[in-house]
Amino acid sequence: MKHNVIGMDIAKSVFQLHAIDPQTGEIERIKLRRQEVLPFFAQRPASLVAMEACGGAHWWARQLIALGHEVRLLPAKAVRPFVLRNKTDAADARAIWTAVQQPEMKTVAIKSEFQQGILALHRLRAQLMKFRHMQTNAIRGLLLEFGYPLPEGYQALRKAFPATLASLEETLPGMLVETLREQWARIQSIDQEIAVIEGRLKQALSET
CATH class of the missing domain: 1.10.287 (Helix Hairpins)
Known part of the structure; x- marks a missing residue:
């Protein structure tokens, strides 16, 4: 199953992903431990992966780009309006997924x-x-x-x-x-x- 857009909420230990299949509309919510993230994306079709530009995001961006994915980093203040309910990792991942698809959404340059x-x-x-x-x-x-x-x-x-x-x-x-x-x-x-x-x-x- 191919997901073109993935919102990922990064953390120290547990990462939350949100994606929706563009063909079926099926929602996928995935929770990964840190050591599972890169193997997971190594098996995924090339996707657009969005994250907040917070601590560690630039490193993760470089790793995912090396695996063939497109990565966009979003300012936290640009994501915040899309958190529709109580702030949780799953809600944040969904908000990131929503925010990155907005027209003219500003992104943060990925640092080397x-x-x-x-x-x-x-x-x-x-x-x-x-x-x-x-x-x-x-x-x-x-x-x-x-x-x-x-x-x-x-x-x-x-x-x-x-x-x-x-x-x-x-x-x-x-x-x-x-x-x-x-x-x-x-x-x-x-x-x-x-x-x-x-x-x-x-x-x-x-x-x-």
């Missing part, structure tokens, strides 16, 4: 592994920068409690902190000074990690 890798590096860099920001704010707050204001902005802090730390050795408890020194070393280590990621991004983009 390289494109996903670039985005992953950007996210990791942003995470490191956020952690660095948290660390520097904590140091500012602690020293302000002891009457030592530090300049705003990371670059200004980076220039001022070593001299400030040296001057604190005579006035603050030694255990605090040592801990601040360790925290500053950690921040410098984060700087190095950020620089490494930025170098990899620059090299990767220069090779495209």
Whole structure:
């Protein structure tokens, strides 16, 4: 039995599919475990498979395309209006199946592994920068409690902190000074990690 359009709701472990035979109108609702998905599609006639563009969707899209299927990724907000009853995996799969067949439905471009890798590096860099920001704010707050204001902005802090730390050795408890020194070393280590990621991004983009 050939189904031209399949709506697939992807998850971590269990996947829900919805399809309707274009000749008979027979509805097929299929639940698959993760390890069953690719073998299932390897046996199916070439179909249009639609998914929401959520986590893992780009990987699944590439796998299904390799099996000879056409894949379209839909924005979640475009699918939501077609969920007709309580939100379940089956209802979501049906909504995806309905949404992909709407005229002029916008789709999300399927990313290559390289494109996903670039985005992953950007996210990791942003995470490191956020952690660095948290660390520097904590140091500012602690020293302000002891009457030592530090300049705003990371670059200004980076220039001022070593001299400030040296001057604190005579006035603050030694255990605090040592801990601040360790925290500053950690921040410098984060700087190095950020620089490494930025170098990899620059090299990767220069090779495209």
